Amino acid sequence: MIPLHHYLILSALLFCIGLYGVFTRRSAIGILLSLEIMLNAANINFVAFSKFVTPDNPIGQIFVIFTIGVSAAAAVVGLAIIVAIYRNYKTIFVDEINIMKW
Amino acid sequence: MFGLPLLSLIIFLPVLGILILFFIPKAQTSTIRGVSVATTLVTFLLSLLILAHFNTAQPGFQLEEKLSWIPQVNINYHVGVDGLSYSMIFLTALLCFLACFASFSIKDRIKEYFIFYLMLEVGMIGTFLALDLFLFYVFWEITLVPMYFLIGIWGGSRKEYAAIKFFLYTLAGSVFMLLGILALYFNSAPHTFSIVELIAQNSLFPRLFQNIIFAALFFGFAIKVPVFPFHTWLPDAHVEAPTPASVLLAGVLLKMGGYGFFRISYPILPEAAKFFAPAIALLALIGIVYGAFVAMAQTDFKKMVAYSSVSHMGFVMLGLASLNPIGFSGAYLQMFNHGIITGAMFLLVGVLYDRAHTRDLNAFGGLREVVPVFSGMLIFFSLASLGLPGLSGFVSEFLSLLGGFKAFRLFTIISVTGIIVTAGYILFMIQRILLGPLNPKWKSLAEINTREILTLVPLLILTLALGVYPKLILDILNPGLNLILKAIGVAN
Amino acid sequence: MNVAPFIADIKYILPEIILTIAALVILIFSVLIKNKRALAYFSLASLGITLLYVSKTPVITTSLFSGMLVNDSFAAFFKIISIIIALAVILISLEYKEISPNYRGEFYCFILLATTAIMFMGAASNLLMIYLGVEFLSLISYIIAAYWRGNVKSSESGLKYFLIGTACSITMLYGISLLYGLTGSLDLEQINAILYGNTSQPAAISIIILTILIGLGFKIAMVPVHFWCPDVYEGAPTPVTAFFSVGPKIAGFAVLLRFLLTGSIFFYEHWAHLLGILAIITMVVGNLTALSQTNIKRLLAYSSIAHAGYALIGLVIGTHIGQVSLFVYLLTYTVMNLGAFAVVIAVSNKIKSDEIKDYAGLSLHSPYLAAALAVFLLSLAGIPPLAGFIGKFYIFSAAIEEGFITLAIAAVINSVIAAYYYFIVIKTMYLEKPQAKIEIKPAPSLNFALIIALILTLAIGIYPQPILDFVIHTSSIFIP
Amino acid sequence: MVNAAYSLALLPVVGFIVNIFFGSKLKLKGALFSIACIAGSFLCACLLLRHVIAGNSIEQSATWFTCGKYSFSAGLVIDQLTAIMLIVVTLVSLLVQIYSIGYLHGEKNSTRFFAFISLFTFSMLGLVLADNLILVYVFWELVGLCSYLLISYWYNKPSAALAGKKAFITNRIGDAGFFLGIATLFYYLGTANFREIAEKLHHGGFDPHIITIAGILLFCGAIGKSAQFPLHVWLPDAMEGPTPASALIHAATMVAAGVYLTVRSYSVFSAGNFSLQFVSYIGIITSLLAASIALVQNDIKKILAYSTISQLGLMMVALGVGGYTAGVFHLMTHAFFKALLFLCAGAVIHNTGVQDIRQMGGLFGKMKITASTCFIACLAIAGVPPFSGFWSKDEILLAAFNHNKVLYGLSSLVAFMTAFYMFRLYILTFTGKPRDPHLHPHESPKVMTWPLIILASLSAVSGLIGSPLTNHWFSHFIYFHPEHHIEVNYLVMYSSIAVGLLGIAMAWLFYKACPNIPKALAENYKPIYNLLLNKYYIDEIYDTVIVRPFLALTRFSFSFDSKIIDGSVNGTATVTIWISTIKAWIDKYIVDGLVNLTASMVGAIGIVLRRLQSGFIQNYILLIFTSVIIIVLLKLI
Incomplete structure (x- = not known):
């Protein structure tokens, strides 16, 4: 039985990796992927807590199912916007998309 | 008179005028002017009607009207008039009526001009009649926006700068005043905004609390008076404002600050009033002497009159700080007289500016030959403003100084030099404009026309009448002032 | 797990159901019929019906779907406001040219869906429901932000909103997971009961709650998470910006209020002081950066940040008087902002630009529009006889009554600074000479919304009594 | 009898109103109307004098206004002193007005002159009639105003405008002191009414120190108005005005107001321990100074101006040494012969068109009446018996002799x-050969010569009422408290005659017998001569010490106001180096729009905050998370 804190450390690590990805990736899709990683980190947390903290109540896992659904929807919307960006900017490198500033 | 709510009528009559103006097309300038003159005239007649109903001997507020406005927070539309507020609304109605004539020289965007003009009148009269601090604050702020536009749109060369400066100064002051009002509301026994009740329980407020609130209110009122360090908006606002706007600005708006001290700060916070009296007297002294000194160095006619207002309002603060019946009567009378005299001076400046299109004092010279009637008027009102006995300016300055002498001997001795410097810069002005050889440029200057004379004659009569026989107005003011002195606990 | 009780609860969420069905119907018909205006009228009709329904039904406070939602006067207040906002947005976007006609249909559908999302957020009392509500609203917002297909700015604003939005909501999710781990429950009352007793390490718990705050703060554009606001407001089509500045912001406050005041009372005592500082910084940042703006939409964006700061004061106070002032402020803010954006839409429809200098001399040729904008801006600045002043007055009086003097003084100074940049716009309209002779006739529908906003601003300003009764009644549900 | 007093005061006002409003139309008729009014007042004055001589005085007052428990009353009092003053003022004003019809014959609209003269007479009568200090102060400044209007009568002469302004401001300085005196008395004694002040001081029990200060402050007013030492500079410049005006105002009446005030509030002066000495010291300094300057002046009107100052100084000395009656007596006689001298000077200037006496000469032949009346006046002022000047000056010297020998010596030198x-x-x-050929003097018309004759007879006769012939009727008529009988001291009388005759002889020797003596004296005593000629350079001293630094101060305070106060408030002053790095940009965006320094600071921070909004998405997310971490760290510490 892997103790709870192992899971927590794993999810924290994943969260940080995802965060690092968001900061460093140049392309919008890269950022989208790292966001998904961060999301999954949260999912791991939920499942872990559902197992260890409230074994009898599966609410945590239900939450995960919802988040997966939501992340799918978000990905769709995100990709649609990235396509629109590509059509207008001819690039999806985030550091080149800043017409609007101060 | 058949049960009409007179006070609400006089406050909201100009609103009726505004509504009528809305429906008049922009092109028909004469009808617009006619409507606005009619509105101001009816407002003035109403103020006379109120006098008829007003029993001068009886102290306290009369013709009171009270409607609940926001019951949750115990705010109610509470208006009333006593000697103090009556003299101010009389002054406002009169100056608005006269300045309305002077507004005929405005040529562009006339409809908007008169809409803002009437809105200003609503705010001014409302401020003097409000007996509920919230209502007082609302009317106080209502006067800001129209005056901003009057200066901003029809002003002189640096009008935007002057307009926004005026607006932000007064807003900054009034916003702290709001905090003071709120603090008063939350510290009064049954939470109330009503001035009458607050005065009744002014002994309950602890001393430190009183000082803080007095400081907050002082910040709001002092900017309006204007007291020394906060006066820098006045010259800009006056120089850039069109003539009728600066008549109202000097004639009435400055008095709202002084009226605030008399009606709110002093009776509700007596301990703080006594505590701050020396500081206010010192600021008054600086105002008088410093204002006169700076006025002496001016070359712009309107700026000089503006700085002279700073100096004259210094007397008001001196009388206020003296906390004795003579000082108080002198201070309040000075507010009334200054309104009339400086109003007239600005009308005269307007007359000169409309013809000569310059306000530079050195550009004139020897106009007495060309325009004798104008110079007669100018000399009369300049003498009134330097406090020549026999004219109203003298009585109030004399009383303020006499009152001030009792309370702050040294300050008054120094401020007496103020009246010498005042005589200096006013005679220097008369000499540069009227006396000396005629500047050939003005050989064909047009004499003052009957319309302008008509606007000045009522002011002339009032200045003379109040100078020779001040009992007329002092009897109206005394009951109110005695009440305030009793509230402060000063031996009457 | 018998299903019976849930069917009983359905009737409480009838308004949401009606709107969702209407949205779907519009979606379908937008493909079938050419005349998009019919769809607009249909959506208005459906909103009207729901509004009538909500205002008619008496409010019985019960929790629905085993604690997921709660039906109380607080939720009813937000239902009514969100429907009003949707009505206004649809009205002012009827003649908006940038959205090409054939996408109009979906636009109305999205607006309706967004309204349902706000309603859910208003009623959510479970962390799961809160997350779903937030995500639902955010997704729709990302889409309508990028709705102006050909425009570069709109797609950029969509992207920015999407990326930053998702990042923040994921942080919130992470925070929720930790909170769930800590308390073992997702229901706000239970969490509060558990945490209230044994606050062993308050610091650790506070960090968790802070991450959740980031997600919620994102919606109301609080200071650390306000960066997206100016760019998205400027980029998105103006009716969408109008919606953003009001809809999601109010929803954000609703969730924040419920989360802080029922979910974590202990958190409140611990961190009210922090929220206060954040409120002041939000005001200061909003006002100061607005001073040097040249684009009116960006200016209104910063102004909305500043107003979020003022409203936060109501939140920070937390007592009953604080909530009343928060509600009053939100109500007056909605009216003024929608009015201002209506005028901006009318003007940009004609002169195709949102730069402030293009507003020069507007008062000469279209005095009615200029006067309307001036009234709204003055009201935003908090000048009396207008609604804004009543909002500010309540916030200040609440602050002073509860002794938050520093907050009051900060708010007061900020309102003076704010007056300055509102006056920049008024100055350009009234005091400067116009280049071109622009005679703007607002479209009838927009005109209608404008007049209502004007009347409301003046009415609330002059006689705020009815509005106060309505607000005080709704906010009476919180205990403290 | 009381309505005689009221009509006496109000008639000139009617004259003023008629002339000021309908002057341009009425022309000469306006002048005649105002003369009729003054004549009416003169009659009332005689009636009142007869009434007062019959032994009873009138006193009436009504409340002017009240504030709080203090009530200010305004009323009139007519006793011996007022009666005398009324006669002097109305008579001289009447004669001057008649005279000025001829004098201003050429003027375009001279009715303005008559209007101002009647206004002046009204305010002077008001001053004399007033029963309390505050009312005196009111008319005090009104009289100052009339002198301002009359001095700058020829308004297109810049020097006249300057002189008028100088006169008014110097008077105002004196009035400031006067006001402070009234305020001290008002609060210390509780009243401003003369009679009540006298009664209260009579009962005693007041700290003499404060009363002395009050006395000195009141005397400041007198110094300003009667052109005593520090504030005498305005009188010589006041000669810019038309001569009849100077005759009335700057010789007979207005300048005497200072003396009248001191006499009227004599109880205050006598109660104070040092105030009387102060009065006499100022008096003697002024008279010596003015007399010495008059020795070398060449402008006829300047000589008379300085002579007035020195005679007023003598009156102050008389009052200072306790010669109450002597002061008033000299005031009356001086009014007549000095007015006469001015009118003669006016006639001479009017006919010859020149004011410098060195250009005149030998006018006796052409202007017999003017010359002879002028001769009588000179005899009177020199103190040659039996003319009025002798009796009044003799009483002053007598009073000085009894009181303090040094003062007596200096007074006789004067x-x-x-x-x-x-x-x-x-x-x-008048004597000798005409020095300037193209002057062709001629005798002035009847309307100018008759007043001269009347005044000459008055200045001859008026001295007798105080002389032993009428056993000092005047000193029984006007006296202060203990009416002490002054015994005639023949030594003093003879020495004063001797001094007078010596002066005349010296003048005759210097200018008639051998005219080169004055030139010789002027050469070898060059510095003293220039000192006197330039009026001890007092004007220049005042200018450099007071006026110029004052104007510099006003300019400084204006720049202070617009730079520092306004600047510190509206950001024109550069604030800190920190701002200056982005100053150029701030100027472009901020300064023209912003209102104050705080505002420009606020704007600057706004600029910095705005830079944060860099537009890069990753920057935003980075900023969000860093700020979260900062908050957490802050919370943990």
Whole structure:
């Protein structure tokens, strides 16, 4: 039985990796992927807590199912916007998309 | 008179005028002017009607009207008039009526001009009649926006700068005043905004609390008076404002600050009033002497009159700080007289500016030959403003100084030099404009026309009448002032 | 797990159901019929019906779907406001040219869906429901932000909103997971009961709650998470910006209020002081950066940040008087902002630009529009006889009554600074000479919304009594 | 009888109103109307005098206004002193107005002159009639105003405008002191009414120190108005005004107001321990100073102006040494012969068109009446018996002799100098050969000569009412408290005659017998001569010490106001180096729009905050998370 804190450390690590990805990736899709990683980190947390903290109540896992659904929807919307960006900017490198500033 | 709510009528009559103006097309300038003159005239007649109903001997507020406005927070539309507020609304109605004539020289965007003009009148009269601090604050702020536009749109060369400066100064002051009002509301026994009740329980407020609130209110009122360090908006606002706007600005708006001290700060916070009296007297002294000194160095006619207002309002603060019946009567009378005299001076400046299109004092010279009637008027009102006995300016300055002498001997001795410097810069002005050889440029200057004379004659009569026989107005003011002195606990 | 009780609860969420069905119907018909205006009228009709329904039904406070939602006067207040906002947005976007006609249909559908999302957020009392509500609203917002297909700015604003939005909501999710781990429950009352007793390490718990705050703060554009606001407001089509500045912001406050005041009372005592500082910084940042703006939409964006700061004061106070002032402020803010954006839409429809200098001399040729904008801006600045002043007055009086003097003084100074940049716009309209002779006739529908906003601003300003009764009644549900 | 007093005061007002409003149409008729009014007042004055001589005085007052428990009353009092003053004022004003019809014959609209003269007479009568200090202060400044209007009558002459302004401001300085005196008395004694002040001081029990200060402050007003030492500079410049105006105002009446005030509030002065000495010291300094300057002046009106100052100084000395009656008596006689001298000077200037006595000469032949009346006046002022000047000056010297020998010596020196410069003036203008050929003087018309004759007879006769012939009727008529009988001291009388005659002889010797003596004296005593000629450079001293630094101060305070106060408030002053790095940009965006320094600071921070909004998405997310971490760290510490 892997103790709870192992899971927590794993999810924290994943969260940080995802965060690092968001900061460093140049392309919008890269950022989208790292966001998904961060999301999954949260999912791991939920499942872990559902197992260890409230074994009898599966609410945590239900939450995960919802988040997966939501992340799918978000990905769709995100990709649609990235396509629109590509059509207008001819690039999806985030550091080149800043017409609007101060 | 058949049960009409007179006070609400006089406050909201100009609103009726505004509504009528809305429906008049922009092109028909004469009808617009006619409507606005009619509105101001009816407002003035109403103020006379109120006098008829007003029993001068009886102290306290009369013709009171009270409607609940926001019951949750115990705010109610509470208006009333006593000697103090009556003299101010009389002054406002009169100056608005006269300045309305002077507004005929405005040529562009006339409809908007008169809409803002009437809105200003609503705010001014409302401020003097409000007996509920919230209502007082609302009317106080209502006067800001129209005056901003009057200066901003029809002003002189640096009008935007002057307009926004005026607006932000007064807003900054009034916003702290709001905090003071709120603090008063939350510290009064049954939470109330009503001035009458607050005065009744002014002994309950602890001393430190009183000082803080007095400081907050002082910040709001002092900017309006204007007291020394906060006066820098006045010259800009006056120089850039069109003539009728600066008549109202000097004639009435400055008095709202002084009226605030008399009606709110002093009776509700007596301990703080006594505590701050020396500081206010010192600021008054600086105002008088410093204002006169700076006025002496001016070359712009309107700026000089503006700085002279700073100096004259210094007397008001001196009388206020003296906390004795003579000082108080002198201070309040000075507010009334200054309104009339400086109003007239600005009308005269307007007359000169409309013809000569310059306000530079050195550009004139020897106009007495060309325009004798104008110079007669100018000399009369300049003498009134330097406090020549026999004219109203003298009585109030004399009383303020006499009152001030009792309370702050040294300050008054120094401020007496103020009246010498005042005589200096006013005679220097008369000499540069009227006396000396005629500047050939003005050989064909047009004499003052009957319309302008008509606007000045009522002011002339009032200045003379109040100078020779001040009992007329002092009897109206005394009951109110005695009440305030009793509230402060000063031996009457 | 018998299903019976849930069917009983359905009737409480009838308004949401009606709107969702209407949205779907519009979606379908937008493909079938050419005349998009019919769809607009249909959506208005459906909103009207729901509004009538909500205002008619008496409010019985019960929790629905085993604690997921709660039906109380607080939720009813937000239902009514969100429907009003949707009505206004649809009205002012009827003649908006940038959205090409054939996408109009979906636009109305999205607006309706967004309204349902706000309603859910208003009623959510479970962390799961809160997350779903937030995500639902955010997704729709990302889409309508990028709705102006050909425009570069709109797609950029969509992207920015999407990326930053998702990042923040994921942080919130992470925070929720930790909170769930800590308390073992997702229901706000239970969490509060558990945490209230044994606050062993308050610091650790506070960090968790802070991450959740980031997600919620994102919606109301609080200071650390306000960066997206100016760019998205400027980029998105103006009716969408109008919606953003009001809809999601109010929803954000609703969730924040419920989360802080029922979910974590202990958190409140611990961190009210922090929220206060954040409120002041939000005001200061909003006002100061607005001073040097040249684009009116960006200016209104910063102004909305500043107003979020003022409203936060109501939140920070937390007592009953604080909530009343928060509600009053939100109500007056909605009216003024929608009015201002209506005028901006009318003007940009004609002169195709949102730069402030293009507003020069507007008062000469279209005095009615200029006067309307001036009234709204003055009201935003908090000048009396207008609604804004009543909002500010309540916030200040609440602050002073509860002794938050520093907050009051900060708010007061900020309102003076704010007056300055509102006056920049008024100055350009009234005091400067116009280049071109622009005679703007607002479209009838927009005109209608404008007049209502004007009347409301003046009415609330002059006689705020009815509005106060309505607000005080709704906010009476919180205990403290 | 009381309505005689009211009509006496109000008639000139009617004259003023008629002339000021309908003057341009009425022309000469307006002038005649105002003369009729003054004549009416003169009649009332005689009636009142007869009434007062019959032993009863009138006193009436009504409340002017009240504030709180203090009530200010305004009323009139007519006793011996007022009666005398009324006669003097109305008579001289009447004669001057008649005279000025001729004098201003050429003027375009001279009714304005008559309007101002009647306004002046009204305010002077008001001053004399007033029963309390506050009312005196009111008319005090009104009189100052009339002198301002009359001095700058010829308004297109810049020097006249300057002189008028100088007169008014110097008076105002004196009035400031006067006001402070009233305020001290008002609060210390609780009243401003003369009679009540006298009664209260009579009962005693008041700290003499404060009363002295009050006395000195009241005397400041007198110094300003009667052109005593520090504030005498305005009178010589006041000669810019038309001569009849100077005759009435700057010789007979207005300048005497200072003396009248001191006399009227004599109880205050006598109660104070040092105030009387102060009065006499100022008096003697002024008279010596003025007399010495008059010795070398060449402008006929300047000589008379300085002579007035020195005679007023003598009156102050008389009052200072307790010669209450002597002061008033000299005031009356001086009014007549000095007015006469001015009118003669006016006639001379009117006919010859020149004011410098060195250009005149030998006018006796052409202007017989003017010359002879002027001669009588010179005899009177020099103190030659039986003319009025002798009796009044003799009483002053007597009073000085009894009180303090040094003052007596100096006063007789002044008497000597007066005699000398008056006859210097007479000899140079009227006797000898005409020095300037193209002057063609002619006798002035009847309307100007009759007033001269009346005044000459008055200045001859008026002295007798105080002389032993009428056993000092005047001193029984006007006295202060203990009416002490002054015994005639023949030594003093003879010495004063001797001094007068010596002065005349010296003048005759210098300018008639051998005219080169004055030039020789002028050469070898060059510095003293220039000192006197330039009026001890007092004007220049005042200018450099007071006026110029004052104007510099006003300019400084204006720049202070617009730079520092306004600047510190509206950001024109550069604030800190920190701002200057982005200053150029701030100027472009901020300064023209912003209002104050705080505003420009606020704007600057706004600029910095705005830079944060860099537009890069990753920057935003980075900023969000860093700020979260900062908050957490802050919370943990």
